[in-house]
Amino acid sequence: MALTNHKFLLAARPVGMPKRSDWTYTEEPVGEPKEGELLVQLLYISLDPAMRIWINDARSYMPPVGIGELMRALGVGIVTASRNPRFAVGDYVSGLFGVQEYALTDGRGVAKVDTRAAPLPKYLSVLGMPGMTAYFGLLDTGQPKPGEMVVVSAAAGAVGAVVGQIAKIKNCRVVGIAGGAEKCRYIVQELGFDAAIDYKAAPVSGFLRRHCPEGIDVYFDNVGGAILDAALARLRLGARIVICGAISQYNNTGPITGPSNYLSLLSNRATMKGTLVLDYVDRYAQAGAEMAVWMAAGKLKSREDIVEGLATFPETLLKLFKSENSGKLMLKVG
Numbered sequence: 001m002a003l004t005n006h007k008f009l010l011a012a013r014p015v016g017m018p019k020r021s022d023w024t025y026t027e028e029p030v031g032e033p034k035e036g037e038l039l040v041q042l043l044y045i046s047l048d049p050a051m052r053i054w055i056n057d058a059r060s061y062m063p064p065v066g067i068g069e070l071m072r073a074l075g076v077g078i079v080t081a082s083r084n085p086r087f088a089v090g091d092y093v094s095g096l097f098g099v100q101e102y103a104l105t106d107g108r109g110v111a112k113v114d115t116r117a118a119p120l121p122k123y124l125s126v127l128g129m130p131g132m133t134a135y136f137g138l139l140d141t142g143q144p145k146p147g148e149m150v151v152v153s154a155a156a157g158a159v160g161a162v163v164g165q166i167a168k169i170k171n172c173r174v175v176g177i178a179g180g181a182e183k184c185r186y187i188v189q190e191l192g193f194d195a196a197i198d199y200k201a202a203p204v205s206g207f208l209r210r211h212c213p214e215g216i217d218v219y220f221d222n223v224g225g226a227i228l229d230a231a232l233a234r235l236r237l238g239a240r241i242v243i244c245g246a247i248s249q250y251n252n253t254g255p256i257t258g259p260s261n262y263l264s265l266l267s268n269r270a271t272m273k274g275t276l277v278l279d280y281v282d283r284y285a286q287a288g289a290e291m292a293v294w295m296a297a298g299k300l301k302s303r304e305d306i307v308e309g310l311a312t313f314p315e316t317l318l319k320l321f322k323s324e325n326s327g328k329l330m331l332k333v334g
């Protein structure tokens, strides 16, 4: 029987939070692989804050998704047909397959994953792009030293939770900033952070004064806005700020709010530097091997927030921007 592929195309450039009408949900027959190609049935699709950046008509580290084009997404799945010698039917793979059920690909950028080593969703989570972002963003850009004070925002999320645990492994003191009592409990009691700040309960600056009396050595920023400003005001001499993301700003209809406390960089001879996971592709395997050891030793944990059904994509994506996801957000398909 002929297979049908369902997929989401970008219909319009969203203003503010993306709406269902910004997407087209469509179907087509599944094609046969040509020489050199393989067919992947998607099993899990990664939903990432960066998707909001990819659908803006603006210059970034990747070209924007065009109107009428398949929505870009990382995913993991199983090879169901192959005319590419590198891949066999039954292989589990990860790649940039898009928001759809089946992907035909020439295999470029596709990697095999070992489901005996870890369950498939982990390859979109701690052993996938968010884990790599945390590993290289913290260790390469943040350069934490034992005994230093590391603060991370969106600390219960896919990237933040891994940042905090790696900082603990490196013998730092770690404070996580997260929204709500449950996420704060999770990062302290289950992940071993030293303290948590609930930014929804009261202004962050007061909590930072209490938890970081001598200041912050490394601030790993996932959210931007007022929380970045509060961290800037508490830097220690020689501090490093890692700019990983600014999710509080992604759905702005006006200009992004920049930090006003930036002169703290001058007085503290501090640095603020962007980090991009794609710069480290050549080192993913080395980082993955090290993180797998930490996972096996119980030092590195992750949780995944898995929502069933491709058709829920427009609404499920918004969980990221409404603080409704608990861990790495992904869709289960197939």
Ligand SMILES: NC(=O)c1ccc[n+]([C@@H]2O[C@H](COP(=O)([O-])OP(=O)(O)OC[C@H]3O[C@@H](n4cnc5c(N)ncnc54)[C@H](OP(=O)(O)O)[C@@H]3O)[C@@H](O)[C@H]2O)c1
Residues within 6 Å of the ligand: 048, 049, 050, 129, 130, 133, 154, 155, 156, 157, 158, 159, 160, 177, 178, 179, 180, 183, 222, 223, 243, 244, 245, 246, 247, 248, 249, 275, 276, 277, 278, 319, 320, 321, 322, 323, 324, 325, 326, 327, 328, 329
């Ligand atoms: N530079 C790179 O290469 C790279 C790669 C991957 C991700 N990133 C960035 O890393 C950040 C985290 O991504 P992720 O995949 O790990 O997402 P995530 O943390 O799993 O989910 C997003 C979280 O952001 C928090 N949030 C949403 N709106 C907020 C607001 N207005 N103020 C403060 N917090 C808010 C929410 O947590 P609370 O419940 O705690 O509010 C939400 O759960 C994003 O900024 C993303 O763009 C960068």
